Amino acid sequence: MNGPHDLGGQMGFGSVAPEKDEPYFHAEWEKRALGITLSCGAFGAWTIDESRHARENVPPADYLAASYYEIWTRALEVLLERHGFATRAEVDAGVKQIEPAVPKRILKADMVPGVLARGGPCDRSVEAKPLFQPGDRVRTRNFNPETHTRLPRYARAKTGVVEAVQGSYVFPDDNAHGKGENPQWVYTVVFDAGEIWGEGADPTLTVSIDAWESYLERV
Amino acid sequence: MHDDHDHHHHDHHGHDHHHDNRYSDMQARVRALETVLSEKGLIDPGAIDAIVEAYETKIGPRNGAHVVAKAWTDPDFADWLKRDATAAIASLGYTGRQGEHMRALFNTPETHNLVVCTLCSCYPWSVLGLPPVWYKAPAYRSRAVIDPRGVLAEFGVTLPEEKKIRVWDSTAELRYLVIPERPEGTEGLAEEELAGLVSRDAMIGSAIAGAAS
Numbered sequence: 407m408n409g410p411h412d413l414g415g416q417m418g419f420g421s422v423a424p425e426k427d428e429p430y431f432h433a434e435w436e437k438r439a440l441g442i443t444l445s446c447g448a449f450g451a452w453t454i455d456e457s458r459h460a461r462e463n464v465p466p467a468d469y470l471a472a473s474y475y476e477i478w479t480r481a482l483e484v485l486l487e488r489h490g491f492a493t494r495a496e497v498d499a500g501v502k503q504i505e506p507a508v509p510k511r512i513l514k515a516d517m518v519p520g521v522l523a524r525g526g527p528c529d530r531s532v533e534a535k536p537l538f539q540p541g542d543r544v545r546t547r548n549f550n551p552e553t554h555t556r557l558p559r560y561a562r563a564k565t566g567v568v569e570a571v572q573g574s575y576v577f578p579d580d581n582a583h584g585k586g587e588n589p590q591w592v593y594t595v596v597f598d599a600g601e602i603w604g605e606g607a608d609p610t611l612t613v614s615i616d617a618w619e620s621y622l623e624r625v
Numbered sequence: 626m627h628d629d630h631d632h633h634h635h636d637h638h639g640h641d642h643h644h645d646n647r648y649s650d651m652q653a654r655v656r657a658l659e660t661v662l663s664e665k666g667l668i669d670p671g672a673i674d675a676i677v678e679a680y681e682t683k684i685g686p687r688n689g690a691h692v693v694a695k696a697w698t699d700p701d702f703a704d705w706l707k708r709d710a711t712a713a714i715a716s717l718g719y720t721g722r723q724g725e726h727m728r729a730l731f732n733t734p735e736t737h738n739l740v741v742c743t744l745c746s747c748y749p750w751s752v753l754g755l756p757p758v759w760y761k762a763p764a765y766r767s768r769a770v771i772d773p774r775g776v777l778a779e780f781g782v783t784l785p786e787e788k789k790i791r792v793w794d795s796t797a798e799l800r801y802l803v804i805p806e807r808p809e810g811t812e813g814l815a816e817e818e819l820a821g822l823v824s825r826d827a828m829i830g831s832a833i834a835g836a837a838s
Contacts, residue, residue, distance in 0.1 A: 411744055411745060413743050413766040414743035414766070414767060414771070414794065417768075419768070422759050422762075422768070422776055422779045422780070423764070424759050424779070424831070425758065425759065428757050430680060430681050430754070430755055432758070433651070435651050435655040437677040438656070438659055439651075439655050440676060440680070440755075441674070441676040442658060442659055442668060442673060444676050445662075445667075445672050445673060445676070449667070458745055461745065472648070474758070474762075476651055479648070479651070479654065480648065483658070486662075492661050492665065494647075497647075497654070497657050497658050498647065499657075500657035502661055502665055512668070512669065513669060513672045514671070515669055515671035515674065515675045517672070518672050518679060519675070521722075524720075524721055525720065525721035525722040525723065525724065525725040526725065527725040527726070528725070528726075529798075556744060556796045556797060557796070558743050558744055558796060560770065560771075572726075572728075572799055573726070575726075575798055576798075592798075592799075594799075602770075602771075608773070608790070610789050610790055611789075611790045611791075612789070612791050612792070613792045614791065614792070614794065616794075616795070616797035617797075
């Protein structure tokens, strides 16, 4: 979707303002928001792709004004309600009102080190051989789906060069919507800044994206 | 319309109906969320404590600095990192969440690498820990791909005009660790001392190793 999250090349946000000796957390609630988000992810009820799409659906004005943990929390509430674990009314009231759906697992303290160390690999084997090889010139597709995609707007309908075949991975555009993992080959595709940004682009700059095969067409 | 609007406001005690004030007090909102989920037995507050402790004490940029320092001192390890970063990094004990599929990007005299996630906040947690606020915020995510020299200047980094810049937008599940150039004059230093020269930002590409010290 062409949501507020798709920020590459937008202007007007000011300077980056790195914070000296930045703390890991800026408030106690951020710690809890992180832990709750990861704990609820362990339910196994939604995928990381569905989770990202929920964040993209935070209304633009709110998204751009929110800290990242607020975006996570807003999206988590949507996921919890969608999958039957907790309603917004319950969170508003701060008390349980309905019996929740049954999660596949509940994350306990003693499971945390193992869960973090394992992570969630999303490489999957595919039968087909890669369509493209390093050095191939490709053009990214021009589309504007209302659904989840990982092809940023700034890199649509642009010509670049395949630099590497990076393996085959779960396809987020399908997986975010419960349509299955449908893995595809992923390629690192490099663009000259001039191809993306046109006049006045930095001649020393190249930008790469990691693109699923169906984002690409042979030139 | 104007009357309706006023009336609407009056009914809602002056609150703008389109603004969701659930999130005006995040401390209260997140506490309510934790309370409800705990009451339902869906989350273990102890697990939340364990997650926070892991990212405050164990999973942070010292992991990445270890990887970099080893790459500087051990050519075989550096070669392994180029061929299979996930396995090479795992050999040092750094695996898992948001580091499942690692790639190492070696800065060279010709090319400087800079990592961003324009679409969200993808970041190599297993070696760098939690991302800083600026990495997740709109200014960096919007500008890194179009004006990286301007962004680097805000970090106090000025690259030679002829130096190439490669920006890596983390749009898939690959997670990138920049291996900065080894600072000059560090030939005699041991691996542990070298690791002390490697900042978190140097492994994102927004700083130069050793420049701050």
